Amino acid sequence: MCPPAGMGSVPEVHIKGTEDGGVCVVCIASGWYPKPQVQWRDSRGENLSASSETHTEDADGLFSMETTLVVRDRSFGSVTCSTFNPMLGQEKAMAMFIPEPFFPQASPWTPAFAVSMTMMGLLVLGSCCFLRREWRARLQVHQERENLRCEQEELLKTKEHALETACTLQEELDRRKAAYMAGE
CATH class of the missing domain: 1.20.5 (Single alpha-helices involved in coiled-coils or other helix-helix interfaces)
Known part of the structure; x- marks a missing residue:
């Protein structure tokens, strides 16, 4: 039996560290049904390509996801991770400001x-x-x-x-x- 469509947690976004000449940012969310659509955007609202993305399903049929993004362009300032429930048409998002000192010098x-x-x-x-x-x-x-x-x-x-x-x-x-x- 499938669980009813539901909105999971607000994405948690944090800086993992430096990677490949940029800053690696991680986004984690859980408790979603069906599997959420995940998207990264820059401060201008333009889509960014994730470095990796994994989805897992728990015993209750709810989905958790983790996605990473490597930001190499200092001009972005902030990035936003959003999760979207296609059945409900609703979205939850969290922005993360990336301070200048985090970029590899x-x-x-x-x-x-x-x-x-x-x-x-x-x-x-x-x-x-x-x-x-x-x-x-x-x-x-x-x-x-x-x-x-x-x-x-x-x-x-x-x-x-x-x-x-x-x-x-x-x-x-x-x-x-x-x-x-x-x-x-």
Whole structure:
């Protein structure tokens, strides 16, 4: 035999603690028939998705429920847990204000550390680019010096060869001149 439709207890809402980067809020209600519809809403009345929801039925056929919600947005301020009896069309609700200190605090050093590491990374990257450019410039100067040295060696060889040729031609000229003078 089913119990008559009935309104159970007003939901009890309390903060369980921090979880998954937010505040875990629990809502418990008992003595409902039929199984109540449970809903979380933010301070603007918009529906929120529960993290978990369980319903149990006791020996008298009355339902109890427990639902949890993880609030990550500090701007909500408060959340409301409501239980609704679909047969009677009636609802019982309880709101819970979530104070700012309950939200997990990010370390104030985290942004400073992130900015410092980014700046250090940019400084190292800039230094690497500067050193690479300097290395390339030195390599280019070294290459140009090597090319000039090779050109000087070639010019010296050409000059020596020209002097040898001039010397040989002068000797040949002197020999022919002497032979011409002797034949006169």
